[in-house]
Amino acid sequence: MKVELCHISKSFGNVRANHDISMTVEAGSVYGILGENGAGKSTLSKILSGFITKDSGRILLNGTEVEIKTPADAICAGIGMLHQDPLDFPSLSVLDNFMAGRSILAKQQAKQERRNPVKKANQINRQQLTRELQQLAAAFGFDLHPSDRLENLTVGERQQLEILRLLSLGVQTLILDEPTTGISASQKTALFKAVKQLASEGKSIIFVSHKLEDVEELCDRLMVMRQGEVVGESEIKGRDSAELAASLVDMMFGREMALPAKHEGKLEESEIALSIHDLLIEGDRLSLQLDKLTVKSGEIIGLAGLEGNGQQLLLLACAGLLKPKTGTIRIGDLDMTHRPYRQFLKAGIAYLPADRLQDGLIRGLSIQEHFMLRQASSISQSGIFINWSETRQVTHQAIEKFNIRGKPASKVERLSGGNQQRTQISLLPDYLNLLLMEQPTRGLDIESSLWIWKQMMERCEKGMMIFFISSDLDEILQYSDRILVFSGGKVSQPMDAKNLSVDRLGQAIGGKFE
Amino acid sequence: MDIITILATAIATSTPLIFATIGETITERAGVINLSAEGTILMSAMTGFAVAKFSNSLILGFAAAALVGAAIALIVAIGAITLKQSQVSIGFVLALMCGDLSSFLGNPIVRVEGITVPSFKIPILESIPVLGKLLFQSDLLVYSSYILILFSWFFFYRTQGGLILRTVGEQPAAAFARGTNVVKMRYLYTLLGGALMGIAGAAFSLDFKAGWSHRHTAGYGWIALAIVIFGGWNPLRVALGTYLFGILQSLASVAQSAIPDVPTQVFNTAPFVLMILMLALTSGEWLDRLLSTLPRSLRQGILSTIRTTPPASLGKVFDQD
């Protein structure tokens, strides 16, 4: 089935997630969509699959325009989507997951074909479906058991089930949104084999990814998105691999940001202030392994990689918010491994989360109240009663110093994203040994980013270490002394930022770091 | 007193609660807590009785009660699903307010004569040795409660509609992605559960308590809520829990002469102690620790039979744009 998207736009409040996007997917081909985090890939996919409604634009299937308002419409039109985060029912069995939603589709189709909807819905039969599932699984070489509970399956297996489900619904267009993020190498091989098989059967596949090698291997054509817009489109077949990778990295990450002053530390003589050994952390979707890492005081370590590859696990473990399964984390002479979170705070470790309103700031409380809270949770808490005048003064100073657009009484959820981030930073304790930052300058303008980094760097001069996650490669290259690249729970050797180019880093993030 | 008779009485007299607990199970499975059970049962018991009395029709009485139950559930649904307010707050207020409303409006029909569901023994089944006496010597309402239990189990686990119901309470976003109209389904099952709860009320006033009086069924709504949790949102287990409660109540009068030192009222509380223990045991980590010495396969087996997890999105708002 040929799929055409014409001038699709979608905004969430002020965020332009998709802006005037057009693309064409030929029947029997695999079409790749590449782009950095937040580029708008998922939004576009969800529009096509009816999960969210577009603001404007048209969708054509085999040349005729269709109206897709709900997922049901999309499935009836033969479009199925494998969501980025598994959208299934962990507590139900494989068979139940396979069945769920089938009757709705049947009813819809019957309505369209003007048949008796009830009759059609009742034709669905458990034995028959079990057989169908088993046959499909066998055809693709997947190992799925109908009676297993889904929560006992790996992400890869859940994806396989979802794909089979969509196929059994007779889907002609299959959207795969980052299907390779959380799955093992062998599962990936199986997946790719299946995708190729489907394409050869004439189905059109839309393959959303960040990973260059996956796209290279699988796709016939691709487009690159950045900040909600299409920044390039390209044929893949017949292009030189290295040249292609270079041009894609260039398109994906852009280069227009002005480079600020480089960090000039004298790290050679400072002692080792943080050491990590044989760390194993188990997350929901993947586990992270890190054999050895030593960091000197004042050093800045950038954690590069696409979201969901294990960076956050390391950050949370160092913050004391996640207990590692094995291994040790030491700050100076202090073994922090099994200590409670408050001890981490006492040891001068702070965590700056990316999701500001979820993990960092408290909805319903004002800026000033956040400063009061800092006062309350600090070790030198003075008295029972809130010291209004002092905190007001502190808040005023902070607002001025960090250039926060807001009043002390402004509720934090009313602040803009950038000002929320400034507030978070302004709340950091004065003395820190280790600062763990997620996306420290996301949503900030260049000037503020520079200013914040200047602050951070001054602190580093005094010995503070920084680990930070950023999806902005320039930021990583610019401010890190060394860089760790994460991919599928594996961590590269620390790379010296001085000797690294954006291209090389981009490729490493794409999984080519050995 | 012989065991079979006690059990038979317990089963028959648990019938109103069966309607209430199965109704609430259906609602909660769709992800909505209808905390108004207490008020709903009282209000529908009163209305059902009044309507049946003045129309001299049992069918109309039950229909009116179901309607009242659904109407109260509609308020919960509007408040919780459309207006996105706290389900707990709305349900709680309704639980208290509808109880008072039933007393206030039902004043004129306290302890007046009305009609009741006639008894009806199922011809052949009633003479099956033990089972006949246990199950088939009551009335049509009781038999329909058996059908309700079996049907709801079948519906939940063997039909597409039931699968949709479960998915809506589990992961509404995923259900939506598969084409389900989550909001519509939640409304539907909240109203259906409310209607069943209404029938429960009428089952009290038109059958088991044969009449209406102030606060005639007080307490049963809260009990129903507790039993649904105890039963782990599974119709069969919920029904079992309901019967267990009925049996405990019957035992209370037996125990009075057997163990006279324990005041019988204490038995009324037993189901709640059981519920708390059950909840604490099954949802906390204690059970894991307790069983950690057992071999893995055995442990898994025990855990999966005892442990119950609420519908993952129970009480949560779903934003469908």
Added chain:
Amino acid sequence: MISKISKIPKITYFRIGAFAIALLFIAVVIWLSSASPVQVAAGMWNGAFGSSDRFARVISTLCPLLLAACGLIFTFTAGLYNLGIEGQITAGGIAATFLLRAIPEGFSPAIAITLAILAGILGGALWGILAGFLNIYGKVSEIFAGLGMNFTTQGLALYLVFGPWKRSGVASMSGTEPFSDALSLPNFGNTEFSPIALAIAIVALIFTTVIIKATYFGLKLKAVGNNLRAAYVLGIPAIAQMLSSFAICGAFAGIAGSLQVVAVFHRLIPNISSNLGFLALLVVMLVNYNPFLILPIAFLFSSLNVGSLELPLSLSLDSSLSGIIQGALLLFAILGEGLAKLTKNSAS
């Protein structure tokens, strides 16, 4: 003129509208029972304020209501829905009774009463903490843990009244043997108004307001209630905060329970909590967890409760109308709030 009106926040209109609809609903209910709303209003007014005796009763109901509402402010601030408040009041009453029974005769009444109230605090707080443990470590929702514990406590009270603590030769709902007159809080004149009880309640209200509005503790509680995860990340001991909110709420409820024993019933009765905990829940939800508004609303609710007793006396109506009024006010307030939000969202 127009610009002036537009300055009033939109939500105000919704609140006024909700209030008006609630009144309308109440009028319809009264009319359904073929009575006149005006007569009912006059009757209830008379029932609450018609004599000094009655006014005293309004105050004596107000005291435990205030205390329970103060307690609930703490749990609601911490984001917890403490439905177990009824049980905590009862636990306080049981503990106070236990102490008064244990105290030897001839003991100074003032000390005995003080100890009884302290015992009430202890009993209520323990009960609150138990609910907290079930909630935090047992992962049982505080709503159902509370509900279950209410019934359990009720069972305990019944057991005591009908069992070990029963009056000689009698076992009845009228409760345990009344304590001697010396062991009750002094009343004002010949009425049921106990100035000490009122003083305790007012102190509790001030205490609550100060703690919630002016201390670090209150702020931390609010932080935990609004965003548990972020509060924890910011270094606030979230579990300790939650447990202490349960304990404080239980303690206040316990005082209410012990006052029911030493100031109102002078004995333990099975229904010692008298639904005041649930009523307090309505009060606190209606004031939207704002301690400053508790006093007027609690006073209104207590007047409605006391005033409604006049309905069967002079109008042959059931006194449950007070509950309908209280419920309707809150129900329509909640719905109005939701509607206001909905229209705001769809407008933007």
Added chain:
Amino acid sequence: NSPTPTTPSAAPSVSADASKEFKSAMILVGPKNDSGWNQAHYEATKYVMEKQTGIQFDYVDKVNPGDRPNVKASQVADDLIAKGAKLIIFNSDDFKDDALETAKKHPNVSVIHSSGDYAWKEGKNFKNQKNLGNVMPQIEYGKMIAGCSAALSSELGKIGYVGPLINDETRRLASASYLGAKYCWQTYRKKNPEDLKFKVVWIGFWFNIPGQTLDPTKVADDFYNNGFDVVMSGIDTPEVSVQGKKAAEAGKKVKFVHYDLKTGCNLAPDICVGVPYYNWGPAYLDQIKKVKEGKFTGEFISAEPNWKDLNNPDTSAVGFEKGKALTPENDKILTEFIKGLGDRTINLYKGPLNYQDGTPFLKEGETATPQQIWYFTQLLQGIEGATK
């Protein structure tokens, strides 16, 4: 604040010439229309107003912690007195403290506590409160007749008794029922008393308070379903008759004996053996007259049945209304039994009688004193059921 209440002008139960009327008021523990104890009292207020003009008899019902949490009977009394009531009647055993408190607080108001013993000089709990009196008909004789009728009507000899809470009074009534049943079983049906099963289950209060008492519906059901073919009610509400009717409709051969209210058989007339009932009207009227004339002295009145005309509404404090389920021959026997009770040829309170645990209640030939009858510390031997 002004202590005189302002009554709303249009209040229906306060008539225009209120000042001329003598006001008395009754505080009922349950609903006035409970088909039982409270209704019997409520009807007495109507009787009084019919018999004597110029008397206003108000009432407040449902004064109990289940229906009206946080409301004490003494508070209600205060309100009624504030409205001008000169006599307050408390109608439940549970109100004894409230009655005393009210009498002390309002020395100019006469107080009657129906069923208590605070005014009984020879009793155990005499309080010497001049304005507090007690009224209690000798219902134990009604219960004896009821027990007899049950024994005559029971084919299987299995009698169930749904009791309220356990105290001296309720033990007295259950035991009287048993004495009547045993006598008639032995004397008229010529059967062995060992073969008579008489079982009491107590629900915990005078009527159902859900969650706090056993549910009488269920207790009655349990009796009917377990082969008790006659069930006697000892509680205020009509569950025994309602459930009996249902059981009979379901084909069970069951009957019941009601309690409290003369018209008590009406809910299920076909299976009603009869009802021992209270007739409070005459006694209350008598007391009201005394109050009006200033002659109220706070007596302990043990109102007697009129044995010559048991069902006379103006003279007999206790009656027994026979029901349709009493066969003509049993009717004859019962009439004979009643006659025997009346002329004292039958005295069931006569030794030898043992308590349930085997200790003697009355020795051979000993006759019970009023005190022994009033303060019944145990059930009698032969009765199955909790005694404490």
